[in-house]
Amino acid sequence: MVSESGPAQSKRADARRNKETLLDAAAKVFVASGVDAPVRDIAREAGVGLGTIYRHFPTRADLVIAVYRHQVEACAEAGPALLTSSATPYAALREWINLFVDFLVTKHGLASVLRSDSAGFESLHSYFLDRLLPVCAELFDAAAAAGEVRSDLTAYELMRGVGNLCVGAEGDDRYDALRLVDVLVSGLRLLPD
Template identity: 65%
Template structure:
């Protein structure tokens, strides 16, 4: 699974629209399998989920580490893109913030299985946490600022501390019966209304 020369050449050329769609389908399939079977799931299971052969997986992602990094980045990017879209489609900035935090909870709870892998000696995993912060803190800041400017929430809460708080609420998810991280994160976001200026 080295994929040396051919993979480098492919990476240097812009991908066609159909190639990007195919890669997105693979990443979505891998993400779904990682949630149900863990990141060590057989490649054939991911291929079956995506409806392709295993050779197609290896052509796009020569190693499992390549696939894990791509899935992580793909889902961070989707979460980053959701923030501005929610400001347009939701009833107001607080509703957009609440919906985005719900998506953030989904992301965090389904990524808990990656913790052991991300702490391994693979150097390709090292930049992922920084990438997570670079992509998502500005989005959360924009949502908080919009809600604060509308007078819907208090103004003294930062994006990083809110994301840390929600991450802490998610840490127990799946380990305790009747523990609902979504419900608790919703209570936290509703609590931001206390002290609002409107």
């Protein structure tokens, strides 16, 4: 097999970086303004023209799905990295849960965009669970094995609890999901004897 190098490989790497920049910008705008935010706001945030967005993502649903998948991957990849770089497994779990909350806020509104495509939505939900549940379990199990958190819960229950706390954030500026999730995660902590 012949490997490509030089300009073709560099061009693909640049295209991948540009697409990631665009997805990061869209996620930021979606968090601030919801998934119905004007595409021009996303273009402005990404520093690109509208044509660039439409070339990559012909429909809003295409963009939302791409942001969703991009965020899932970023969240999944962060777990193992946090486990090796954090001071304790509990600190890694806590930091990962904060990233998970950011992801949940970003994906808020996805159902309304994909309402007519229930099979597509189910597929994304399965993808979400398949990628993130094992990461949460790894972090939670490490913290439990270290004696830092109670072990009578499962990673699935923790993710559901976090998800349920994030549901109330839509349209209510007084509701701080991250603060309430912090209370939940603090409640997992075992105090030293």
